[in-house]
Amino acid sequence: MDETNKIRKLYFSDGITRNEIAKKFNRSWNTIDNIIKLPREQLVIRGKRPGRKKTVATADVIMAVEGILNKQDLLHVKKKQRYTAAFIFKELGRQGIYSGTERSMRAIVKEIRKRRKTDNQQSFLPLSFVPGSSIQIDHGEADCVIGGHRVTGYLFVGSLPGLAIRYCQMYPIKSQEAWGEFHERVFRFFNGVFSTVTYDNDTVLIKEVLGDEHRQTNFSLGLEEHYLFDSIFCNIGKGNEKGAVENAVGYCRRNYLAGLPEYKTWAELNSDLENRCRKSIENGRHYRTDVCLKELLNQAAENMMPLQPEKRWVKWDIGKVNSYQVVIFDKHWYSVPERFVGSAVDIAAGVFTIDIYHDNQLIASHSRKYLKGEDSLHLDHYLDQLFRKPGALWDCAAVLKHSFESDLISLWNRLYSRMEKRQANLEFIQILLLRRKYSRDDYITAIRLALAYGAVEYAAVVNILHQLKTDASPSYNKSWFEKHHPELAGNMFNCVFDLSVYADLVKEVENVK
Known part of the structure; x- marks a missing residue:
């Protein structure tokens, strides 16, 4: 746990004063006050140097180091004659592949060597977990079709170790927004927070591993701070330490996303995944004990912590x-x-x-x-500019991307049949601007009435909208609508004027037909 979390817990949970905390951590009173008052997002950016670039181990650097170590193994080089990190640093620098520091290269080589070590035989301890005390979270890639496009997404899975109970959602990215969103959804799905959460060393959560120390990112610490759980991180290359979720990712991918399933939206996909997880719990039984999963989940709920206020992670x-x-x-x-x-x-x-x-x-x-x-591109954002440039209406990208109601398209065609194109565009834009002032139901109703009476100009649509919004009693009744305009029957209108004054214009509609 970082110092910020410790200070906040001492102050908010244990009631320790700022002065006592300042003495304990050898910090100034102002520093302690800032840590207590400021949100974590503001604490992160304090003292940062703008424009500072970080040196990272690129894929080309990793590949080059791997190539040198592979050559060493192929030649069966004796231990005391193996390539050192200093040699690799100089060699890759000479080739122009690496431009970082020698210290960073030593860390890269150390990590790669650790990952390449394999034991001929491995043994594992059988573990037992208190139901509801822990959850393991991981993600894996999966393909599906969303809105007619084949996409590769990231299947996030939360698994309760020892219970064979899983929850999954799929996102187009695996950055912190997705991690935060999944935590919010998984805790609300199980209606509680687990006291410990086990992860691997994803870069969203861990910025550096030094020996046994895992240095968490500010986002990871923010998760702990909001939900009040403790994080557990696996050792590098030890996926078996979170074997429950490793198996769960494969299970969900095989059983819920077999083949190449198609969905209209991401929301539809995630709703389907959630329903499948719920059904699996309601109908499933534990693979070893044959106990109902629903009963196991009820037992686990007794050990969960209460939900925290909902948070939108961005x-x-x-x-x-x-x-x-x-x-x-x-x-x-x-x-x-x-x-x-x-x-x-x-x-x-x-x-x-x-x-x-x-x-x-x-x-x-x-x-x-x-x-x-x-x-x-939202059409409404460009209407003011289009009002000044009506000739550009049908060349504007926002207009071309917008899906107009069929009634509006009919109205524009009627306008275009009566006047030259620029004037028709201007009238149409003015009518579109009316949408800012009126509800969708009133707006569409007015458009339909305008089409029915042949009064499609802006002034006529404004007049109809005014009549629809007037509180006076209407001068016509429901039967009048059912007789003359059955397509509008059932709508409630409050008009002060008699719309039948447009009756003569009906002849124009009939002549057009």
């Missing part, structure tokens, strides 16, 4: 709105209203959502995009 980033009214995040475009062009904004990226904030105010929400070249 990754924050900073962006700037360009002249196309978009913020670029992960190579995808997300639109905002025109007035924010040139502004700096904050981006909250969830697994399936992108929320954009300006001065702590939400200005746009989008579905997160993952397919190459896919963008999210």
Whole structure:
């Protein structure tokens, strides 16, 4: 547990004063006060040097080191004559493959050598867990078809060791947003939090392993802090230490995602996976004891900790709105209203959502995009600009991507048949802007009435909407609608004027037919 967690627990749980904590950790009173008051996200960025780059072990470096060690094994080089990390550092530097420090290379070589060691015989201890005290979490790749596109996703699985009870969800990414989302879902699925959670050494959770010490990322510490569990991390290359979830990933992939299943959306896929997990628990029995899994889960619930307040896990980033009214995040475009062009904004990226904030105010929400070249452009964000440039209506990317109701398409065609294209576009844009002021039901009803009476201009649609929103008693009754417009029967309208004043225009509709 890091020092931040210890300090917060002493203050909030044990009631120790700031002064006593400052003496215990040999820290200033102000430092202790900041740790207690500030959110973890702000503590992370304090004191960081902007623009600092980290040296990482790239795939080319790993491959080159592996090649040198393979050559050493092939030649059966004696132990005292084996290549040292210093030699490998100089050799890869000479070849231009590695440009980091010798100290980093020693760490890389040490890790690779540790991973390459294999024992001829292995033995394992049979373990027994208190039901509900622990869960193991891991993920593995799986393919499926989402919305007609074949995608490779990451199947996250939580398994209760010793109970053969599993829960799984699938995400298009495996970054911290997905880890956080899965923790939220798995705890709510089991209706409780487990006191310990076992993981491997995923880089989202662990930033460095030094001997037996696992240095957690701030995100990992944030998970512990919110849900109040303790993390357990396996030794490097020891997947058997979390064997329950290793087997569970394969089980869920084989049984729930066999072949290449097709779904319309990610939400539909995850709903199906959750239902399958629930049915497995309701109908399944333990493979050794033959006890109902539902009964085992009830026993486990007695040892779980209570749920914590729901939290939405997002990754924050900073962006700037360009002249196309978009913020670029992960190579995808997300639109905002025109007035924010040139502004700096904050981006909250969830697994399936992108929320954009300006001065702590939400200005746009989008579905997160993952397919190459896919963008999210909201038509409403571009209507003000289109009002000034109506000739560009049907060339605007946001318009081309928008799915218009058939009634709106019919209305535009009627406008275009009566006036020149630019004027028809302007009238149509003005009608689209009305959507900001009225509910969808009233708006669509007004469009249908306008089409029925042949009064499709902006002024007529505004008049109809005004009548629909007036509180006075209508001058017509339900039977009038059933007789003249059965497609509108059942809707409730409050109009002050008699819409039959448009009766003469019906002739125009009949002539068109």
